[in-house]
Amino acid sequence: MSTEIKVPTLGESVTEATIGEWLKQPGEAVAADEPICSLETDKVAIDVMAPHDGVMGEQLAAEGDTVTVDALIATIESGSGGAAAPAPAPAASAPAPAPAASEGSTTDAAVLSPAVRRAVLEYGIDPATIKGTGKDGRITKDDVIAAAKNKPADAPASAGSVAAAPARQEERVKMTRLRQTIAKRLKSAQEDAALLTTFNDVDMSAVMESRNKYKDIFAKKHGIKLGFMSYFAKASVLALKDIPAVNAQIDGNEIVYHDYVDISIAVSAPNGLVVPVVKDCDKLSFAGIEKAIADYGKKAKEGTLTMEDMKGGTFTISNGGVFGGLMSTPIINPPQSAVLGLHRIEDRPVVRNGQIVIRPMMYIALSYDHRIIDGREAVTALKTIKEAIEDPTRLLIDL
Template identity: 80%
Template structure:
């Protein structure tokens, strides 16, 4: 008797998802609660776990198909090893050649390599990276959940391959591939549901809000000195590293408390002011940009903020963020500096009214006390909805953040 696998409840107001990938193929053994499929919703990827142990049976949808909550996804047949064997023996049966009786024996070993490099088990982002960098996925050890490959694994393998002198010896063998490299090829990849939603929301933000950006620069000397002085003791006591994000989160709390409009939202014909600060931290995940929410930043310590950021970063890489992790948020911080960005105009995350953009730190000449000195400087940007936030308020909020970072004592005495 087969067990039905149905689309689970996806979250509040979410009724539909897209089949991102099948993690188990028909004929493969399945354990109880083992992930068998990945569904992509508007915000996160959700894994569907097996409701029973057995063998993967019929799959009623293909990758890329849209499915509704409660729809029948697949069937799990009873038995594991016993059912898996007929599945492996099934391919030789259509051949129906009397002589090649040993063929099933040869087919079984061939199935193992196919499984290790099966592109269906890769996420769309990983598949694109594999094609772009020319990496054999079977040769790379995955660091994601259950040993799955991540985009970062593929990039690291490509960098290691480029740095290795070994390819020089195999250059003659690679010569035949040269004509293909010079060709004019095209690849069409369907946008993931997450990417489609990001595109719609960002475009909607541009069309709905009166976006404006104000800039400033920050001398990072004091924060860097504090971090260097206390990072070892901080990590020893709290179990997490002391990063720059917690400083900016606390500095943003000061600014948002002083300028409530930056922490407010327009809802219909009303302005909603919040007496709490929930900061959405933009995180790059394999399937795209996600913004999990660090709640009650105004009440959390530096350690509490760092722990929340680390936990969300891990969940983003593993694809285990939930709808609840992404829900809400009154303000956003996006750090483009980790990718080397010098300056940008970030787009607000609706229905929020402002977003703080951080950028790379670089040594630049500045004037201090009439002298030209070298300081580690960072450009910061505040994009805001001019319908709600006046220019004076935006500039003041950004200036408050700048002053708090340049003099971290302000964070301790709430000034």
């Protein structure tokens, strides 16, 4: 008996997706609720699960194909299945097969994604020697790059020999649907909004002292680490409540003001930057915010973010400091009107009470849509955030 596998409902206003990767090949056994392929939409990646135990049947769409909701993409056959169809036998002159893979790695070329296969060929790495860190032990492109960096250097050429210069190569890779959407939205933000950025710097001494003093007690009580993001989220709430325009958005000829604060937190995912939303930050505790951020970070890494996770958002915080960025002009996340950019902390000389002292300083940036937010409002909002971070007591007494 054959069961049809169709593209599931993808979310509000999302009608099509791209086949990102087939996780099971025809003839392989599948278990109920096991992922058989991943779909890439313009917002998130979604796994399609097997409805019951069986054998992977025919695949009616290839990786990279665009498919619509409810389209037939594969079948699941009854039976216990076996290994995927073997690759063609190598020619007599082919080299001996690679040694067996280490435990936990995925080396069959059929289950390597196109990007990973290209990386394996480019770096000349035997996938059997790589331990996968991806979902279900699959090898990722980062695994290949890491293996290439740790690969022993080739023995030096013997005297009199001349090493051949490596050929110059180019590669064309189709943009994922998520990357295409990111590109369109960022370009649209530049074209439609009157973007402007204001900067300030923050002395992180008080927050760092507070965090170091309470981080162990906090982790023991709440089961989560105390990070800097919750401080900035709470400081942003103060600023957005004082300057409502920074938490508003334009809808046609109207300005929509929100009496709640849903903060989009920019998170790095395998396919690009995503911005899941921590809802009701104005009502959440520090622990609630940290737990929500940690959960989204884990889901982003695993590729399990849902449409609901990405929905809404009235303001965005983007932390380029985790990558070492000193200063940037972040782009707003439409239809929002402002985004706060955080950067790396570094010791710098500053003047305090007429004396030059060393303090851990961070540049912060607020990019905003000048059509709705005046310069005075933007500067005031950023100054409120600065003051709350430099004196965290303000976060407790709503000042």
